[in-house]
Amino acid sequence: MAVNAMRRTMVAAVLHGAKDVRLEEMPIPQLGPEDLLARVEAASPDFTDRKVYLRGSHPMITIPGLFGHEWAGVVVARGGQADTRWQPGMRVVAANSAPCTDPDPAARCRACRRSRQSMCERLLYNNGAFAPYIRIPGRIAEVNLHELPPQIPFEEAALAEPLACVMQGARRIQISDGDRVVIVGAGPIGLLFIAVLRHRYGRSIRLLSVDHHDDRLALSKSFGADEALNTAGRSLRAGMQEVFGAERADVVIEAVGSTQAHQEAFELVGRGGTLVSFGGVAEGSILSLDLHRLHYEEIRIIPIYHHTPGDFAGAVQAIVHREVPVARLITARLPLIELPRALEMVQERTTLRTILFPWGRFDA
Structure with missing residues (x-):
């Protein structure tokens, strides 16, 4: 069972080290004042995830830590001071990071002041896509969260992050x-x-x-x-x-x-x-x-490493306006429990992109 509603727990993928990823029961993420909680409707493991799995480390993840960074889903809860643009029930896609967002440009890091946001010295990463729920930190909600129109499938929107790169x-x-x-x-x-x-x-x-x-x-x-x-x-x-x-x-x-x-x-x-x-x-x-x-x-x-908020916004729009045929990349669909198999498929190149469904439904 993906979620235990009575105990407020979920089963999520946790990376413990090289070739050591486990599906573990853990609390549904708690929210800070500016955070959002989303239900993950579709997620996708990429070659970066495969490399992280094999090496057991990457700058964007602390070990042990929640795994997965490409997803799309629905807002289900919000912190008390979260931006009022985002309300429960909204279909969204979020990037896996956010650079400096201080309103005073002079307070931002040197890379961001030089318009090199992908090299932000304070880049905030977010993982946990291979789970039924994911926390969206307030900084990411501020600059790297986008609403999805109803006609865009979650599985296509989940590919916005690699497209942004x-x-x-x-x-x-x-x-x-x-x-x-x-x-x-x-x-x-x-x-x-x-x-x-x-x-x-x-x-x-x-x-x-x-x-x-x-x-x-x-x-x-x-x-x-x-x-x-x-x-x-x-x-x-x-x-x-x-x-x-x-x-x-x-x-x-x-x-x-x-x-x-x-x-x-x-x-x-x-x-x-x-x-x-x-x-x-x-x-x-x-x-x-x-x-x-x-x-x-x-x-x-x-x-070229990573992306910027402008690139992520452009990727979402390219998917919404059908400028890039991301749907053709999806060659396999699996429930979350088959994450190890999905990672092997990436390594063996038997799939282009696999979509994982934390809720076991293939109708996203």
């Missing part, structure tokens, strides 16, 4: 008409990049998706890629020459999260081009670069 990347990359853009990796993030860039730039740019899986490459074309290239056992640059007529690209986006993929992506960047380092890797991972090329060819490297 992609939105930050698309916003910060300099792309010009006629540019050749390569996305390394045709998983959920790579597919979202294709959809977002195609919507933003139309047919003024050429998009190439590269991966080792033909099924995902086929899907990349439906998301907007001009060409899809299976690079298993072949030279990336030779493949580039074949499909683009050039061995290197203007922008290369690494959406895999491995040192090897970063190395291959750097080799594909042309003169004056940009490498976008999106996929997160383990601490201590070292990338060997040809500094001669880096300097004389003025290659830029732009790392």
Whole structure:
């Protein structure tokens, strides 16, 4: 049973360390004066969750701690001083963090004063999506909570957070008409990049998706890629020459999260081009670069981590207005109790996105 109403408890996923996640009975979250409580209708484990599960640590979670950060649901309770915009019964989606929100800009951290909110020194994270209920801290409710129209399924809205990260990347990359853009990796993030860039730039740019899986490459074309290239056992640059007529690209986006993929992506960047380092890797991972090329060819490297309130708002609107086909990413639906299986599916790449239902209902 997900909730014990008499005892005011729920069964939630708690991460205790590497490869140690447990479904435990615990109190339904207590609210501070400005907090909200939401019923989680749909949640989604992503590759970050899988990495956190394997490593047993991440900057956004204290161990042991509640697990999961992508969700959508319904407000069910509010603290006594919570913003009156939010009332029980409202359908909502929230980001998993909030940067500085002090009304006096001078009181915010240096990163926020420099308009780098994704690097906020006081970034407040929120976990606990893999549970029937989640607390929404007042700071997140202030800047990173959005109401959902009734026609948007909860399971689609739950993918707003990864889309927001992609939105930050698309916003910060300099792309010009006629540019050749390569996305390394045709998983959920790579597919979202294709959809977002195609919507933003139309047919003024050429998009190439590269991966080792033909099924995902086929899907990349439906998301907007001009060409899809299976690079298993072949030279990336030779493949580039074949499909683009050039061995290197203007922008290369690494959406895999491995040192090897970063190395291959750097080799594909042309003169004056940009490498976008999106996929997160383990601490201590070292990338060997040809500094001669880096300097004389003025290659830029732009790392992208997390998102900002503006990016999250843009992601929610993109889902509401059907600008990005997030529903096509959902390839499995499971009850919360099958979280371990869902994490394995992410690792084995047998699913793009799995939706978990804490209440056991598949009608969200």
